Amino acid sequence: MKSHRHDRTGCTARADCTGCTGCTDSRRNSRIGRAAVFAVAVLYLPMSAGAADPSPGQHPDAVISDQQIEQALHPPVTRSFTPRGLKRRDETDQSVNLNIQFEHNSSALKPQASAQLKQLQLALSSSALAKDRFVVAGHTDSKGRPEYNKQLSQRRAEAVKGFLVAQGVDPRRLDTVGYGSERLLTPDQPEDPGNRRVEIRDVGESSK
Numbered sequence: 001m002k003s004h005r006h007d008r009t010g011c012t013a014r015a016d017c018t019g020c021t022g023c024t025d026s027r028r029n030s031r032i033g034r035a036a037v038f039a040v041a042v043l044y045l046p047m048s049a050g051a052a053d054p055s056p057g058q059h060p061d062a063v064i065s066d067q068q069i070e071q072a073l074h075p076p077v078t079r080s081f082t083p084r085g086l087k088r089r090d091e092t093d094q095s096v097n098l099n100i101q102f103e104h105n106s107s108a109l110k111p112q113a114s115a116q117l118k119q120l121q122l123a124l125s126s127s128a129l130a131k132d133r134f135v136v137a138g139h140t141d142s143k144g145r146p147e148y149n150k151q152l153s154q155r156r157a158e159a160v161k162g163f164l165v166a167q168g169v170d171p172r173r174l175d176t177v178g179y180g181s182e183r184l185l186t187p188d189q190p191e192d193p194g195n196r197r198v199e200i201r202d203v204g205e206s207s208k
Contacts (some may be wrong), residue, residue, distance in 0.1 A: 140153050
């Protein structure tokens with residue numbers, strides 16, 4: 001294949017060149033260079049995007065089983081000597097925090113919330129907890145106005161109670177309260193989504 005003279009601007013034959021050796025090599029090198037740049041971009045972009053904006057899939061919403069809830073609310077009692085003035089563990093309130101999904105800025109339960117709430121209903125109906133009363137407490141993070149967050153958390157607590165009552169739990173066993181952002185789970189990260197939760201607290205046997 002013939003070759004023309006090349007300078008800094010390319011082949012001196014310009015448009016008359018139909019593919020000399022120099023031009024062919026130049027085009028091949030250009031394609032290889034573009035392919036290398038593209039490959040680096042493909043490898044780099046997912047890593048940089050993941051570091052800046054973690055995928056929600058990194059924090060899956062796990063369902064806590066009824067046995068786990070029961071154990072948290074009614075831990076095994078250890079019979080041991082207790083100094084006067086101190087409470088044994090079985091005399092203190094026990095609680096569990098649940099991640100119940102609600103519609104954004106609403107007290108409407110998402111369909112997937114039923115899986116966790118059904119496990120809660122099973123736990124509250126177990127022989128170990130069937131005689132106890134509970135407080136259903138709603139919590140939010142610190143985003144938004146405090147008074148609104150408190151009202152929203154109250155409505156969400158009532159929505160959870162409503163679900164449980166519909167599943168057969170005696171409404172007299174359930175009290176509700178909304179704390180808003182007053183009792184953050186992670187005070188050093190007040191806007192962390194983990195602060196948005198529903199707490200179930202065992203307050204002892206019912207007096208009915």
